[in-house]
Amino acid sequence: MARKSKGRQKIVMAKMSKESNLLVTFSKRRSGLFKKASELCTLCGVEIAIIVFSPGRKVFSFGHPNVEQILDKFLNAQDPSPTNSTTLQLVEAHRSASARELNLQLSELLTQLEELKNQGEELMNLRKQRQDMFWWEAPVDDLRFEQLQILKTGMEDLKRNIATHTQKLVLMEQALALAACGTRSAHSMTPLGCTLGYGSEHSIEYH
Amino acid sequence: MTRKKVKLAFISNDATRKATYKKRKKGLMKKVEELTTLCGIDACAIIYSPYDEQPDVWPDIAGVERVVEKFKSMPEMQQSRKMLNQESFTRQRIAKTNEQLKKQLRDNREKEMTEVMSQCLTGQLGLHNLTLPDLNDLGFLVDQKLQEINKKMNEISLQEATQQEPVVIPEEAPQQQQVVPTTVSDNVGLLAGGVFEEQRLDIAGGSSDVDAYGLVPQWFNDAVVGNNATANDQNLGFMNMFGDENNPAAWDNYF
16 A cells, blocks of 8 residues: 655754745644643643744744733742632632543544544445455546446446435335324324334424 | 553652653753744743742743743734633634544545445445435435546547547447447436447347457346346346356456
8 A cells, every 4th residue: 555645754953945834834833832731731730831923923822720820920030929829729720620621522532533533444445455356446537438338337227226215215204204193193103103203292294 | 752641630649740740841842942943933931830939941031031022012812812721722622623523424424335335336235224314325426426437438438539530430440339329418317228228239249258348248238138127226237247146257357
């Protein structure tokens, strides 16, 4: 299987020449930096502030507990800062509780994403296997006219079958809806209606 | 560069916590420096730890003062617009991850239905297994594939048309004469087996082992005609061509 990219390359520590790359790099690394900072705060319980100016003259900042508080602390280095009052501690405790919850939520989502990506990989492998086995699985561009002819017929066949089947299902559902409607008005429920859950609270439209 | 995955929670062990802090702080400062160098921008970092009265900073106190000054000189709104704390940063990441999840779901769905399409084609899977939404998605994919096929067939026809002599003698290029009607006609309204049967009847010398294309053995054409007559989803005419228990796709050899 051919690699899509060269993988992680050692990068020269100098200003990037291509602006498009520079912007992408800024975006990714800024995000990564904040992530590392956030982790440091959680793991070690420290206070932090980071200010980053973007190539586009915008400014990003990250702070824990918050940027302004840390900047004030820094700028007022001469005056000894008052020790945390009880209120501050309560606020901080509350904040870290919700931060923890959010972190949990994030981890769950990331795990889900990982699973989905694995599924995607498997599906891709399945497809590759089929492509190796059957000529009609190859990309359309690779096929000869006669092959396309045959494939086309098969696809059209399938299309018709799908249409037929879809119709069948739709009619079936409509019939069931009608049946449920009828029994509902008679104040009795057929076993089928019960199973399918067509209860009295549903209003069913039919043509 | 540790192998163990660290749980994202406050480290209770004092020694471990201090060691982690030293390592990660160093790494963080390095990252800040790299960011400024690679992108040619201004930045600073301030860290207050229980281990020191003085904060750990990057680049240095004077540098931090300069950047903070630059920051404060900006309008209030610009300052706060992209200001984040742990909570808001995490929310941002959650939103982004949700987007990625949605996209991956869509991708996987398409891949899955493509697989289903392949299996239906070979008769491995029957349509009765599918729900309405499945059938809808499948129909869409099939249409898409047909579009691609038609497009490619037209391309090829055009190529061959320009390459050939203006006057085409039927005997010399029987294939071309036979296939042109299909490519030119509207592909939406092809009746079951109709056009295909026409073409098959056009094939002269049907007694030979292979048809006029020289590719498909006669049993295939017989099978297709027979099955198209009934055309139920259990017995797709196409299925025989791709091989089942009775007729493994031996004619693959022709390609």
